[in-house]
Amino acid sequence: MTRLSNLSLDQIPAGIERPGYDRVRIARGVVHFGPGAFHRAHQAAAFDQILAHDPRWGITGVSLHSRGVADALNPQDGLYTLALLDARTQYRVIGAIDKVLTHDVPQAILDALVHPDTHIISMTVTEKGYCLDSAGALDFAHPAIRADIEASRGTEWIPVSLTGWLVRGLQARRLAGLAGITALCCDNLADNGRKLQAATIALAETIDPETARWMRDHVAFPNAMVDAITPATDDALRLRVAEVIGLADAWPIQREAFTQWVIEDQFVGERPPLDLAGIRFAGDVRPFEAAKLRLLNGAHSTLAYVGLGRGHETVAEAMRDPALAAFVERLMREDIAPSLSMPAGFRVDTYISDIVARFANPSIRHFLAQIAWDGSQKLPYRLLDTIFAALASGRPIHRLALPIAAWLRFVERAARDGRSITDPLAGALVARAPNWRAILGMREIFGVLGEDPAFCNAVEAGLKILATGELEPVPA
Numbered sequence: 001m002t003r004l005s006n007l008s009l010d011q012i013p014a015g016i017e018r019p020g021y022d023r024v025r026i027a028r029g030v031v032h033f034g035p036g037a038f039h040r041a042h043q044a045a046a047f048d049q050i051l052a053h054d055p056r057w058g059i060t061g062v063s064l065h066s067r068g069v070a071d072a073l074n075p076q077d078g079l080y081t082l083a084l085l086d087a088r089t090q091y092r093v094i095g096a097i098d099k100v101l102t103h104d105v106p107q108a109i110l111d112a113l114v115h116p117d118t119h120i121i122s123m124t125v126t127e128k129g130y131c132l133d134s135a136g137a138l139d140f141a142h143p144a145i146r147a148d149i150e151a152s153r154g155t156e157w158i159p160v161s162l163t164g165w166l167v168r169g170l171q172a173r174r175l176a177g178l179a180g181i182t183a184l185c186c187d188n189l190a191d192n193g194r195k196l197q198a199a200t201i202a203l204a205e206t207i208d209p210e211t212a213r214w215m216r217d218h219v220a221f222p223n224a225m226v227d228a229i230t231p232a233t234d235d236a237l238r239l240r241v242a243e244v245i246g247l248a249d250a251w252p253i254q255r256e257a258f259t260q261w262v263i264e265d266q267f268v269g270e271r272p273p274l275d276l277a278g279i280r281f282a283g284d285v286r287p288f289e290a291a292k293l294r295l296l297n298g299a300h301s302t303l304a305y306v307g308l309g310r311g312h313e314t315v316a317e318a319m320r321d322p323a324l325a326a327f328v329e330r331l332m333r334e335d336i337a338p339s340l341s342m343p344a345g346f347r348v349d350t351y352i353s354d355i356v357a358r359f360a361n362p363s364i365r366h367f368l369a370q371i372a373w374d375g376s377q378k379l380p381y382r383l384l385d386t387i388f389a390a391l392a393s394g395r396p397i398h399r400l401a402l403p404i405a406a407w408l409r410f411v412e413r414a415a416r417d418g419r420s421i422t423d424p425l426a427g428a429l430v431a432r433a434p435n436w437r438a439i440l441g442m443r444e445i446f447g448v449l450g451e452d453p454a455f456c457n458a459v460e461a462g463l464k465i466l467a468t469g470e471l472e473p474v475p476a
C-alpha cells in the first residue's frame with residue numbers, strides 16, 4: 001500500500017479533510033518539544049486549522065528521547081491522520097508538522113530554535129519532563145539538570161533536559177540579537193507557564209546570568225489549560241485509517257471530538273490567530289487549569305486506580321460500574337467543586353455533567369492502565385492540591401483520600417506480583433510498597449501532607465473500605 005506523503009495526498013478520497021493550504025509555502029513558526037499523540041491530537045490540529053489563513057505557523061517537532069515519531073512521520077513529510085471519535089468517526093489529515101528532529105541532530109534543533117521565523121517554543125513532555133521538585137521548583141539534584149549544568153561549562157554544549165534546551169536556545173537567540181519569543185507549556189501542571197518560567201530562569205541564572213536577565217524582558221511564559229482525551233494508537237486504528245484514506249499511515253492518532261485550549265494572553269512577539277480555530281485567549285487561566293486538573297484529571301486518576309482494582313480495563317467500562325460512576329460523580333460535585341473559585345458565568349455543574357458524558361463515551365477505548373502511569377507525578381496536581389485546600393478550609397477529605405488509597409493498593413499489587421509500574425519513582429515506590437505509611441512519607445510526592453494525621457487516617461480508612469470491596473463507608 002502506498003504511504004501517506006505530500007506526493008500521495010491527492011489520492012485521498014474526497015470528503016476526508018486535508019491541508020487546505022500549500023504545504024511548501026508554510027513557514028515554521030513553532031518549535032514543539034514532545035510531538036507525541038497529545039500534541040498531534042490537540043495543538044497541531046489547531047495550528048493546522050489556521051494555516052490556510054496565516055502560513056507562518058507550521059511546526060518543527062523535537063523528540064529528545066526516542067526516534068519513534070520521527071521514523072514514522074518524516075517519511076510521510078510530517079503528515080498523519082487524526083480520527084475524531086464521536087457517534088460517527090471523522091478523519092482528517094493534518095499537515096501542520098513539517099518534520100521531526102531527534103536528539104542525534106542537536107545542531108538542527110538549535111538552528112530551529114534560533115531561526116528568525118520561530119515565534120513560539122511549545123512543549124508536551126509530561127509532568128516528569130520538567131524536572132521539578134514537590135514544591136514545583138526546578139530540582140537541581142535531578143540527573144538531567146546536573147548533566148546540563150556540567151555540560152554548559154563547555155563552549156558547544158548539548159543539553160539533555162527540556163529546560164536545558166530552552167536555556168541553550170534562548171541564549172543563542174540573545175547572542176544572535178533576535179527578538180523576543182513565547183515559551184508555551186501544554187502539559188497538565190497547575191500554573192504551568194509560571195512553573196516553566198521559574199525553572200528556566202533558575203537554570204539560566206546558574207548557567208548564564210546574562211541570559212536569565214534577558215529572559216525577563218524578552219520571553220513570555222503564558223499559562224495554558226489543555227484538554228482532549230487521546231487514547232493510545234492501536235493496530236485497529238491503523239487498519240481503519242488505511243481503509244478510509246486508502247494509504248498507509250504509520251502513526252495515526254485518535255481523540256474524542258471535544259477539545260479545549262485556553263491560553264493566557266501574554267505573548268512576546270507574534271501571537272498566532274488561534275482564535276480562528278476556537279482557541280480562547282484569556283486574562284487569567286489559572287481557574288480553568290484548576291477546574292480541569294482537579295475535576296477531569298482527578299476523576300480520571302480515580303477511575304484508573306479504583307477501576308483497575310475492581311477489574312475494569314477502560315474508562316467507559318469503569319463508568320458502567322454503577323457504584324464507581326456514582327462515587328466519581330459525587331467526588332467531583334461534593335468534594336472537588338468546593339475547592340474551585342471560578343469566574344462568574346462558569347457553570348461548574350454543567351462542566352461536571354459534560355465530563356461524566358465524555359468519560360461514558362462508548363466509542364472511546366481509553367485504557368485505565370494508560371492513565372495509571374506516573375502516579376507520583378500526576379497525583380499532586382490532580383488530588384493532593386484539592387486535599388490541601390479541603391483541609392485548610394475544614395472540609396471532609398474521606399472521599400478524596402480513597403483514590404490515594406487505591407493508588408497505594410495499585411503499587412502494592414504490582415510489587416507483590418513482581419510487575420513493574422511506569423513511574424519515574426517506580427523503584428522507590430515498589431521498595432516501600434509493603435508499608436504504605438513509608439510511601440506517604442515520600443516528601444517528593446506528598447510534601448508535608450504525608451505527616452498530617454488527618455490525611456493519614458483518611459487514607460487508612462480508605463484502605464479498609466477498599467478491602468471490603470465498597471467505595472463509601474458502610475453505613476453502621
Ligand code: CS2
Pocket residue numbers: 188226227228229230296297300301370371372378
Ligand atoms: C489522562 C489525561 O492519561 C492521563 O493521565 O488523565 O491524559 C487526559 O486524558 C487529558 O488530560 C484530557 O485532557
